[in-house]
Amino acid sequence: MSLNTTELYGNDSFSCASPSVEGYRYFGVFWGCxxxxxxxxxNVLTVLAFATDARLRTRFNVLIVNLALADILYCTILQPVSVDSYLHLHWRGGAKWCQMFGLLLFLSNSVSIISLCLIAMSRYLVVAHRNSRVARLLLxxxxxxxxLVSSWALGLASFGPLWPVYVFAPQVCTCSFHRIKGRPYTTILLFLYFFLGLGFVGLFYFLIYRKVRVAAKALIKYRPSRRSSRRKQPEPEGTDGDDSGIGIGTTATQSSGVSEQGDEIHQSKTSVNEPQPISTVSNAVNVAAKEKKDLPKAVAPAPPAAPAQATSSGEDSEFKRVTxxxxxxxxxxxxxxxxxxxxNILDKKNQAPQVLHMFCANLTWLNSCINPLLYAAMNRQFNQxxxxxxxxxxxxxxxxxxxN
Incomplete structure (x- = not known):
């Protein structure tokens, strides 16, 4: 016999006990721990790494730290409270702490989503519009x-007005906003943060993917035929010269500045100690393409006798890493x-099994756990x-x- 969650809402109960979740709660406790x-x-290691390693103290890594702080708020303070609720199948903190928990929960989630959007946006600006006025201002x-300040202020301003409707939600055994009393404001917020936020993160990374692919193909097409005269650089995993702090958006190839002098096109080489961002490479490729297009046919460089290799090992590794x-x-x-x-969208009448609601809620816990792995552990400097x-x-x- 399943628990009638509607009656629990009406009785303002702090219990989520039900025979259907008696066994599942131990999985929830283990997963929460x-x-x-x-x-x-x-997340603490991410913050300490930023504070102790001078190479990591860049403007873009500040966005990662902001994401880590939001995740620390959830993992360190809120997650143990959820574990206690699952263990006892009862909220033991009282009504006021339930309201505070609900506010902090959505504040953490909103700042996390905003930080993800800012990281994706900043990476796209570095890759595609590094020299634009908007990029220079925002970055x-x-x-x-x-x-950073706006991300926390916006999250608090968005979910602060819901203070009166934060209640205990038995179907997920934690505190959240009331599914009915908060409408339509809660529906709008969920759409803006989760659907639009998710969409923008995917859109920015898709645009980065396209930009990197186009730049890689252009570099292959216009790479000089005499490779022996160029010095090869070791592939930089970090962001020493990029100031990006995320581990993508840099490339081991040397940027090319193309200038026309008579019948020859000379290449200028950047320092081997300064890895350039993909935006620089892309701009150089665009310049090369424009220069070639503008040259008269009589002086246009002849195509190489043999096709260039598909990609160098460093470029291939960079492309795969970004992808x-x-x-x-x-x-x-x-x-x-x-x-x-x-x-939650499909089960408006609370007819789905309670264990299904709990399991789906438990999946969201993982987001705050894997963020450091996705945004920091893939970078060699953070690993070190x-x-x-x-x-x-x-x-x-x-x-x-x-x-001893």
Whole structure:
């Protein structure tokens, strides 16, 4: 016999007990503990890495730190409370703490979504419009600071007015806004944050993917035939010269500045110690294409005798990394939130099994746990910073172990 959640709402009950979830609650407790430990450790390491490693203190990495802070709020403070509710199948914090929990929950989720959008937007601006006025304004130190403050202010302003309707939701055994009393405002908010936010993240990464693919093909087409005269660079995994701090948007190839002098086209080479952003490479390719188009037929360079290789090892690795990053971020974001949103949209009358609501809600917990892995652990500099921090933390324990 399933629990009638509508009656529980009407009775303002803080219990989510039901025979159908008696066994499932232990999975929820285990899953919640895993998210708490892994999410807290990963996000705290991200913040410490940013604070202790000078190479990581860039404007774009500040966006990652903002995302990590939102995830720390959820994983460290809110997730243990949810674990307690699942363990006892009862909310033990009272009505006021339930309202505060609901507000902090949606504040954390909203800041997380806004940060994801800002990261995707910033990456697109670096790749496609680095020298535009909008990019220089938004990606300046003051611009990034305004974006960070605005993300928290916007989240608080959006979900703060729902304070009177934050109640205990038995179907997910946690505090949320009332599904009926908050309408239509809650419907609009969910659409703006989750559907439009999800759409913009996917759109920006898709545009990055297209830009990188076009730039890679253009570089192959207009690469000089005499490769032996060029020095090969090791592929940079980090962002030393890009100031991007995310691990995508840089390339190991040298940018080419093309100038016409008589019958020859000379290439200028950038320093091997300064990896250039993809936007620079793309601009160079566009210049090369324009220069070639404008040249008279008599002086246009002849096509190479043999086709160039499909791509160098560094370019191929860069292309694959950007592609993997774009689709991983998009698919993981969809995978975490889509089931929860769909079950709430389709089950307006609360007729679906309670365990289904709980499971879909538990999937959203994973979002705050995997964000550090997706945005930080794929970067070699962050990985090295993590190792350094863990080594320093483990050193006293190892010394004590050796003495004993």
């Amino acid at each position: 895993f998210v708490t430990v892994v999410g807290t450790l990963g 300046s130190h003051k611009g990034v600071a305004v974006l 993997r990053m774009c689709f991983t971020v998009f698919l993981c974001f969809v995978g975490c939130f889509a089931p929860f949103l769909l079950v 910073a993590y190792q350094d921090l863990l080594t320093k933390a483990a050193w006293p324990i190892m010394r004590l172990w050796k003495k």
